[in-house]
Amino acid sequence: MDIKRPNFAKKRRRRRIIFAAAGIALALTVLGVSITLDPAAFKVGRENLWLDSVKRGEMLREVRGPGLLVPKEIRWIAAETPARVERIVLKPGSVVRPDSVILEMSNPEVAEAQLVAHSELIAAEADMAAQRATMESQLLDQRTKLADVEAQYELARMQTEAEAELAATGIISKLQYRRNQIASDQLKVRVGIEKERAAKFMQTMLAQQSAQDARIEQLRNTADLRARQFDALKVRAGISGVLQQVPVEEGQQIAAGANLARVARPDILMAVLRIPETQITDVREGQEVSIDTRNGLVSGRVIRLDPAVQTGTVLVDVDLIGALPPGARPDLSVDGTIRIERLPDVLYVGRPAYAQPDSELRLFKVDPKTGIAQRVSVQFGRASMNLIEVRQGLQSGDQIVVSDTSQWDKYDRLRID
Incomplete structure (x- = not known):
């Protein structure tokens, strides 16, 4: 025979309510803790990053561009009258004197x-x-x-x-x-x-x-x-030098004013550099230049800036000072570094990707103890080709990631392994 036990049912219902309340409290506690904790840092291999430390001291502002060595004295010889080319006497590369006959023409x-x-x-x-x-x-x-x-x-x-x-x-x-x-x-x-x-x-x-x-x-x-x-039907060089071009053929009919030959002085050269238009702002005449000929360095000075922009670059003429190294000749590819100014006592760092002068950029600052890189806002000032001035956001000795981190734009923290 069953015996009713009403107290036992109440106790079991009370126990369920207590367990449910404890589960909800535990869930809320876990949720709160998870909200207050920082998200897990994304792991990145150190070999995939380029790090640099902030330094204080003298910073040399420079811009660099490729270029060519070109003759400082070039003479294009043009036809004075219409004529027919009868004979080409000298070929390009020949050493010529002022009275050297390059080609002969005829016109009755x-x-x-x-x-x-x-x-x-x-x-x-x-x-x-x-x-x-x-x-x-x-x-x-x-x-x-x-x-x-x-x-x-x-x-x-x-x-x-x-x-x-x-x-x-x-x-x-x-x-x-x-x-x-x-x-x-x-x-x-x-x-x-x-x-x-x-x-x-x-x-x-x-x-x-x-x-x-x-x-x-x-x-x-x-x-x-x-x-x-x-x-003038006997075309002469006019100057001492090297015959560079003869852009005509025997038997060709030439119009008045057409170019017949190009003669240059190979011993007197200058450099023509192509400086990106974004870096030409602070370049001025008279600034010092270092020209790398791949066989030695030659000092120079800026003597002219082209007023026009060509394919994103500005041509800069550099007058060379001193003797040229062996092997220097016209049309030789060179690299030129223009010294803009010296900043005696500034904070500077290697120029990060996409960093522009007088701009603000969010970069990853590395904690050397934990290896965690945290995004910080950095304000930059004057810039060189590889260095940039730090105005705010970093201190001397801080280490930052200067390579391209666009693939991790959605992360604010990186763990560097």
Whole structure:
């Protein structure tokens, strides 16, 4: 026979309630603890990271770019007239002097024009000589006539002076004296007229001679031009150096102004560097440059910055100072480092990936005791090609990850093994 036990059912129900409340409290406790704890750090191998330590001291700001050694003195030789290439005398690489003939060309019209200009000059010079002789003869005639009139006037004046006393004493009539006096005055006027005529003739003669000289000079310049064009059919180097290019072929028809050859001085070189446009801001003329020729270092100085940007770079001309190392020649690839400024006492570190001057970036700072890298905010200042100034967020001796960490952007902590 079953016996009812109501107290036992109550106890069992109370026990269930207690166990349920204890389970809920335990779950809430675990949840709270998990919320307050930092998430587990993602493990990364040390070989996958590039670390650097923050330092204090002198930081040298530099920018670097590749470039070429190019001749400082280059001469492109162009065709003065249309012509046909008959013979290429020298090949690229040949050592040339100013009078070395590189190639020979022909143009019958240029040769004919040279002969015509020379003939016109000779004819004009002969005509001028004949005309000058004629005018000089006319000038002599004018001077002879002037001398004759002056002699007549002098005789008349002397006669008038002699007859003045005779007329006063009545030996000769006053009418005769007056007639001789008027004749003397007329001769005096004629002397003035003849002198003026001689002076005008001289002016006319000089003007005609000036006009003839100008015409002769024009013909002489034309003849010189035609002679120079004819002589230019034999293309000469013009300077001492090395023949670099001959961009024409035998039998080719050349237009006026076309490039025929390039000659350069191989012993006088400069460097042309290609500096990224993002780094050109602080580059100035006069800054020191170190050129690495792969066979030695050469000092230089910035002498020109190209005003235009080409394919993301700016061309910078560098004048080389001192002797070049062996093997230096035109078109040799080099690397150039431009020294912008020296910062005497600053915090600096190796330039992290994507770090820009005067910017703020979140980086991983490494705790050397635990090996945990925690993200921190760092403010940067002035930058060099490999170094950057730290303005805020780090101290001397701190170690940070400077390599690209974009693949771990979703993590704030890394464990470095």
